[in-house]
Amino acid sequence: MEPKGRKPALEQLxxxxxADRILDTVGFYCPVPIIKTSAQIREMMxxxxxxxxxxxxxILVDMPAWCKSAGHDYVGHLEEExxxxxxxxxxxxNASGTVRRR
Amino acid sequence: MGLISGGLDSTLAARVLMEQGIEVHxxxxxxxxxxxxxxxxxxxxxxxxxxxxxxxxxAGADLGIEVDIVPVEKEYxxxxxxxxxxxxxxxxxxxxxxxxxxxxxxxQMDALGAHFVFTGEVLGQRxxxxxxxxxRTIEREAGxxxxxxxxxxxxxxxxxxxxxxxxxxxxRLLAISGRSRRGQxxxxxxxxxxxxxxxxxGCCSLTDETFSRRLRDVLAHxxxxxxxxxxxxxxxxxxxxxxxxxxxxxxGRDEAENVFLARHVAGKxxxxxxxxxxxLVLVQGDPDPELRRFIAGITARYSxxxxxxxxDVVATRDGTREHLRVAPLTDxxxxxxxx
Numbered sequence: 208m209e210p211k212g213r214k215p216a217l218e219q220l221x222x223x224x225x226a227d228r229i230l231d232t233v234g235f236y237c238p239v240p241i242i243k244t245s246a247q248i249r250e251m252m253x254x255x256x257x258x259x260x261x262x263x264x265x266i267l268v269d270m271p272a273w274c275k276s277a278g279h280d281y282v283g284h285l286e287e288e289x290x291x292x293x294x295x296x297x298x299x300x301n302a303s304g305t306v307r308r309r
Numbered sequence: 310m311g312l313i314s315g316g317l318d319s320t321l322a323a324r325v326l327m328e329q330g331i332e333v334h335x336x337x338x339x340x341x342x343x344x345x346x347x348x349x350x351x352x353x354x355x356x357x358x359x360x361x362x363x364x365x366x367x368a369g370a371d372l373g374i375e376v377d378i379v380p381v382e383k384e385y386x387x388x389x390x391x392x393x394x395x396x397x398x399x400x401x402x403x404x405x406x407x408x409x410x411x412x413x414x415x416x417q418m419d420a421l422g423a424h425f426v427f428t429g430e431v432l433g434q435r436x437x438x439x440x441x442x443x444x445r446t447i448e449r450e451a452g453x454x455x456x457x458x459x460x461x462x463x464x465x466x467x468x469x470x471x472x473x474x475x476x477x478x479x480x481r482l483l484a485i486s487g488r489s490r491r492g493q494x495x496x497x498x499x500x501x502x503x504x505x506x507x508x509x510x511g512c513c514s515l516t517d518e519t520f521s522r523r524l525r526d527v528l529a530h531x532x533x534x535x536x537x538x539x540x541x542x543x544x545x546x547x548x549x550x551x552x553x554x555x556x557x558x559x560x561g562r563d564e565a566e567n568v569f570l571a572r573h574v575a576g577k578x579x580x581x582x583x584x585x586x587x588x589l590v591l592v593q594g595d596p597d598p599e600l601r602r603f604i605a606g607i608t609a610r611y612s613x614x615x616x617x618x619x620x621d622v623v624a625t626r627d628g629t630r631e632h633l634r635v636a637p638l639t640d641x642x643x644x645x646x647x648x
Contacts, residue, residue, distance in 0.1 A: 236350040236542075237363055238339045238378045245378070265349045268362040276335075276369030276376050 217267055220283040224294045226258035227251065233262045233290060240266055241273050244295065248279065253299025256282065261291045270295065310334050310418045311427045312410055313376050315364025317493050317505040318429030318461060323372055324500050325460040326427060329478055333427075335376030336417060337365035338410050340385045341537030342514045350542040353565040364506050371504060377417075382537030385409060389515065389536075390528065394446075399521035401513060403435065404443055411451035418456075425456045425471045431493075432462040432486040441466075461485045461493070514545065523549055526648045530554060532593060539573065546570065547588075549648040550607060556594035557648070558604055560611050578626045580604055585620075586613030602635055609637035 230247045232240035240261050248257055259270065267284060270293050274281035282294035311326075313319045313335035323333050339346075349361040369376030388409050392402030407430075414426045430439050444466070448457045455470040463472070463482035472479040485492040497505065506512075514520040523544040527534050530551070534540045546569055548560040561567035567589040570579070578601065580590040590608045601624055609620035615637045624631040 237346045237361075238337075239380075241363065241366065242339065242378050242380055263349065264352070265358050265361045265363075268358045269366050272362065272366040272370040276366055276372075276374065278375065 219285050220294070223285060224256055224282050226294065227255040229258045229260065231260045233260050235261075236263050237265060237269060241269055244270070244273070245277070248295065248297050251297045253297050255297050257295045257297070259293045259295065261293065262289065264291065266291060266293065310336055310414050310421070310423045310425075312414060312429070313337050313365050313368055314429070315366070315368040315506065316429065317490070317497060317502070318431060320368045320372065320429070320502055320505055321493055321496055321500070322427055322429040322460045323368075323374065324502065325481070325483065326477065327372065327374075328500070329481055331477065333372070333374050334421065334423060335365065335369050335372075335374050336414055337376055337378050338385070338413060339378055339380045339382065339537065341382035341541050342389075343512050344514045344517065344545065345512045347514060347542045347545045350539065351546060351565050351569045353563075367504070371502070379413065380537065381409075381413065386536040397516065399516055399518055400524050401515040401521075404447060407447045408450045411447065411453055411457065415451060415453055415456075424476055425458055425469070426453055427458040427460055429461060430459045432459070432465050434486075434488055514541070520544055523648050526551060526557070530557070532557065542569070543573070548611070550643065550646040551648050552596070552600060552603060552646055553594070556592060556596045556600055558607060559591045559593070560607060561588040561590070574625075576627065578604075578624055580608040580622055580624045582608060582612035582614060582620055582622055588612065601631065602633055603638070605633040605635040606638035607643065609635055610639075610643065612637075
């Protein structure tokens with residue numbers, strides 16, 4: 208259980224991860240981006256990275272929470288030209304054969 | 310399968326079962342009427358991110374369980390407009406809402422091979438949907454007789470199949486009832502659940518009197534309305550005036566609302582007072598010239614020049630611009646039109 212009153216980590220990634228797929232949710236607000244992310248990631252292979260584009264800043268809190276809930280790795284985010292790019296790595300058996308949570 | 314809102318009760322219900330070693334999967338239905346979702350769509354700059362987060366996802370992360378967010382907006386809207394068990398004080402169809410969500414949960418329970426459904430409902434907590442007879446009706450109508458467990462009040466309720474079969478230890482379930490939340494708060498402390506939204510009657514816009522009045526107006530005047538889109542958000546934004554059967558006016562109350570309304574001006578008339586502190590006034594419908602003067606009067610009334618005898622107002626629709634010089638309307642003239 209995390210302590211009460213925690214604040215989300217909003218630091219941006221220093222490097223852009225390589226994405227296997229891109230999902231554009233710009234213009235949609237909660238919970239649509241999470242629903243679309245969930246549907247998209249179901250179609251991907253474990254270890255692959257999904258890049259999600261959004262202009263809803265609260266996704267900086269919701270996406271890490273969803274990843275933790277669903278067992279996927281939240282890699283981090285970048286902000287470019289008013290859009291937020293979030294990176295999620297699908298959990299499961301990755302390319303090196305290591306079994307990930309879920 | 311559990312209905313997880315992210316509030317304290319559903320979080321506790323999940324934890325009580327998890328303490329027994331039961332694998333829990335969360336469901337959260339996106340109805341299009343969550344006021345938190347609507348607030349974030351407007352996006353006021355001062356709003357702290359964690360106050361606008363999706364609480365069901367936060368609860369899932371804290372509990373370490375997956376919570377599926379399931380979009381149901383269009384289907385759900387039919388029970389809002391035609392609830393079998395009627396509305397509550399406003400447009401909230403509480404009993405039908407629970408039945409709807411539990412029917413959906415049953416479908417997912419069957420599809421995923423789960424054994425039963427649980428909720429955070431507390432006997433006697435809510436007047437419309439949580440008294441004993443309502444809880445029984447909801448269970449029966451949802452097709453979940455014997456398979457719906459309410460861990461927080463279970464020991465006040467008849468034994469369910471999960472308890473009879475020993476999947477769940479009834480002795481470790483609770484006997485909370487009534488409107489006081491002392492029992493839940495004490496349990497939260499014992500289970501070290503440190504973070505949950507403060508109880509405030511939930512985040513359903515349908516329980517809100519103003520939102521409900523505006524939704525009834527939309528339905529009465531057959532305004533195009535698609536739940537789960539910005540149509541819902543528009544009902545939360547600004548001051549609303551019905552100026553004729555076919556024309557409604559939305560007046561932005563601050564910069565964030567003006568920015569939000571500005572996203573909807575394509576193909577519509579919108580009004581402002583240039584070179585002044587002015588609301589953006591968005592018009593739904595096609596006002597004739599006389600009505601446009603009336604709307605210009607509304608715009609002037611809510612501008613920083615409301616004390617002046619006459620004010621210049623600009624009305625715009627796509628490439629058309631119209632300059633109108635009008636007197637700001639009085640509140641007495643406006644009040645009959647307020648929604």
